[in-house]
Amino acid sequence: MAFTFSKAERLCSRKQIDRLYAEGHRFVAFPFSVQWMVVDTPTSPCQVMIVAPKRRFKHAVDRNHVRRLTRECYRMRKQHLYDLLNEHGIGIVLSLVYIHNEITSFEQMGHKMDKLMAALEKEILATL
RNA sequence: GGCAGGGACUGUUCUAUCGCCGUGUGCCAUAGUGCGCAGGGAGGAAAGUCCGGGCAGCGCGAGCCACCAUGCUUCCUAACGGGAAGGGGCUGUGAGGGCAACCGAACGGCUACAGACAGCGCCGCAGAAAGAGAUACCGCCCACUAUGCUGCCUCGGCAGCAUAAGGCAAGGGUGAAAACGCGAGGUAAGAGCUCACGUCGUGUCCUGGCGACAGGCACGGGGGCAAGCCUCAUGGGCUGAAAGACCAUGUAUACCGGCAAGCCGCAAGGCAGCAGGCAGGCUCGCUUGCAUUGCCGGGGGGUAGGUUGAUAGAGACCGUCGGCGACGGCGGUAGUAGAUUGAUGAUAGAACACGACAGAACCCGGCUUAUAGGUCCCUGCUUUUU
RNA sequence: GCCGAUGUAACUCAGUUGGUAGAGUAGCUGAUUUGUAAUCAGCCUGUCGGGGGUUCGAGUCCCUUCAUCGGCU
Numbered sequence: 001m002a003f004t005f006s007k008a009e010r011l012c013s014r015k016q017i018d019r020l021y022a023e024g025h026r027f028v029a030f031p032f033s034v035q036w037m038v039v040d041t042p043t044s045p046c047q048v049m050i051v052a053p054k055r056r057f058k059h060a061v062d063r064n065h066v067r068r069l070t071r072e073c074y075r076m077r078k079q080h081l082y083d084l085l086n087e088h089g090i091g092i093v094l095s096l097v098y099i100h101n102e103i104t105s106f107e108q109m110g111h112k113m114d115k116l117m118a119a120l121e122k123e124i125l126a127t128l
Numbered sequence: 129g130g131c132a133g134g135g136a137c138u139g140u141u142c143u144a145u146c147g148c149c150g151u152g153u154g155c156c157a158u159a160g161u162g163c164g165c166a167g168g169g170a171g172g173a174a175a176g177u178c179c180g181g182g183c184a185g186c187g188c189g190a191g192c193c194a195c196c197a198u199g200c201u202u203c204c205u206a207a208c209g210g211g212a213a214g215g216g217g218c219u220g221u222g223a224g225g226g227c228a229a230c231c232g233a234a235c236g237g238c239u240a241c242a243g244a245c246a247g248c249g250c251c252g253c254a255g256a257a258a259g260a261g262a263u264a265c266c267g268c269c270c271a272c273u274a275u276g277c278u279g280c281c282u283c284g285g286c287a288g289c290a291u292a293a294g295g296c297a298a299g300g301g302u303g304a305a306a307a308c309g310c311g312a313g314g315u316a317a318g319a320g321c322u323c324a325c326g327u328c329g330u331g332u333c334c335u336g337g338c339g340a341c342a343g344g345c346a347c348g349g350g351g352g353c354a355a356g357c358c359u360c361a362u363g364g365g366c367u368g369a370a371a372g373a374c375c376a377u378g379u380a381u382a383c384c385g386g387c388a389a390g391c392c393g394c395a396a397g398g399c400a401g402c403a404g405g406c407a408g409g410c411u412c413g414c415u416u417g418c419a420u421u422g423c424c425g426g427g428g429g430g431u432a433g434g435u436u437g438a439u440a441g442a443g444a445c446c447g448u449c450g451g452c453g454a455c456g457g458c459g460g461u462a463g464u465a466g467a468u469u470g471a472u473g474a475u476a477g478a479a480c481a482c483g484a485c486a487g488a489a490c491c492c493g494g495c496u497u498a499u500a501g502g503u504c505c506c507u508g509c510u511u512u513u514u
Numbered sequence: 515g516c517c518g519a520u521g522u523a524a525c526u527c528a529g530u531u532g533g534u535a536g537a538g539u540a541g542c543u544g545a546u547u548u549g550u551a552a553u554c555a556g557c558c559u560g561u562c563g564g565g566g567g568u569u570c571g572a573g574u575c576c577c578u579u580c581a582u583c584g585g586c587u
Binding site for chain 1: 148161432468469470472473474475485486
């Protein structure tokens with residue numbers, strides 16, 4: 001059981017980001033807009049990027065807060081997704097865009113993240 | 129004591145667990161985005177990007193025009209449109225002086241405050257007139273010229289009243305502003321027409337002050353607006369770290385460098401043309417180079433990376449000396465965030481005032497704006513006590 | 515991070531040298547029509563994004579602030 005969140009688990013390549021937004025599968029699990037796609041040469045089972053739009057949160061402090069909350073929720077719940085991906089021997093890239101206009105609490109976001117993970121795993125299994 | 133406003137300082141703390149980014153160090157191992165250990169990790173505004181610099185690139189330097197900015201003085205500063213001290217102006221209370229106009233001690237507040245005697249322009253409506261020593265609506269005056277009436281009367285004049293031409297700008301009226309204000313003289317009535325005082329401006333003048341300026345003396349007659357054009361003085365080249373430098377991978381052709389080819393001369397060199405030429409235009413000087421082709425050499429563009437720029441600085445704190453102060457000199461102390469899709473978080477517990485405004489991205493100095501609570505100071509109002 | 519532009523009526527926009535803020539669309543009332551649309555006549559709507567300053571007077575000039583939009587790898 002690893003709760004780490006190292007550089008390899010984050011999506012940094014500009015090229016991959018452009019490809020993800022051009023070709024990735026997209027669905028909404030409120031308060032997030034999720035976009036994901038399967039990649040050939042993964043550095044990690046899943047590379048994720050978290051987005052807090054400037055349009056919805058004017059202050060940098062609020063954007064940082066939303067991003068950190070999201071990251072913590074994802075970090076505590078990612079293991080089940082990793083097991084699934086390793087089982088099928090694939091890797092994905094993933095983008096989480098926060099599309100709510102208000103900041104939610106850590107507890108509420110945890111519930112939302114559970115639902116998001118369930119929906120994501122269901123979609124992955126459906127495409128296989 | 130309470131309330132409101134303003135200014136200065138401060139800007140939650142501790143423990144555990146799971147994570148993130150650098151630094152040092154040890155182990156495995158000769159590799160790695162590995163595992164340990166130690167220690168560090170957002171602000172007073174990190175913000176707005178409004179100014180000033182450092183730094184880097186663009187062949188260089190000088191000058192003129194254009195453009196932009198600033199604008200009382202002296203000082204501080206690397207520099208500034210910032211700051212300190214001072215001067216002037218406006219203004220509130222207003223001792224007191226003066227017939228009045230007005231001046232004005234003392235205590236406050238505000239102040240982008242060069243030039244309106246270089247020139248141009250504007251001043252709607254209203255008003256006669258908005259800047260030409262112009263003009264006259266109501267009004268004032270009959271001294272001079274003329275006429276009418278009445279009275280006196282030596283029958284030619286005199287006096288009174290009114291009017292025309294004419295004189296005047298005191299008063300009224302308009303307006304934000306009306307051609308200096310006020311008192312006296314003067315006059316037919318009046319007017320800086322004359323005088324005193326006041327106000328404003330000017331001066332190769334005198335005194336004091338580094339200076340802005342103040343106080344005298346002499347002269348003048350004058351509306352306001354320069355955050356309208358403008359004049360004067362001073363300063364400014366432009367572009368910004370997404371600037372720029374380097375490395376590895378890697379290969380078609382752009383690109384760059386060297387050599388050869390205008391004229392004169394044995395040569396040194398000179399002449400002519402073209403181009404680059406502080407990024408708005410022009411001039412001068414210096415400097416570099418030559419269209420095209422051939423040969424030789426280098427390695428650019430594009431793609432995706434890494435290193436650097438890049439964190440020790442006009443720095444902070446303490447003491448002391450100088451200065452009214454901004455600030456400066458000397459001595460000492462501790463030790464410093466550095467990411468690059470972008471690190472400081474989450475959970476649980478404890479304390480209290482129950483945590484405001486708010487998150488570094490090359491670095492500094494200011495300004496402006498936001499700010500809960502706490503401490504101190506100032507101002508106003510109110511209440512209680514003496 | 516850097517640079518630039520724009521805020522005026524419910525909407526889209528004008529507003530030269532500072533001098534009573536306008537146009538079109540929309541809305542409302544009336545006329546016309548059996549009724550509606552179209553047409554005609556009339557009416558309504560502004561803290562000129564906010565605050566301060568210059569001026570007798572500011573949408574316009576100056577300072578500051580807020581919001582929105584765009585460009586640069």
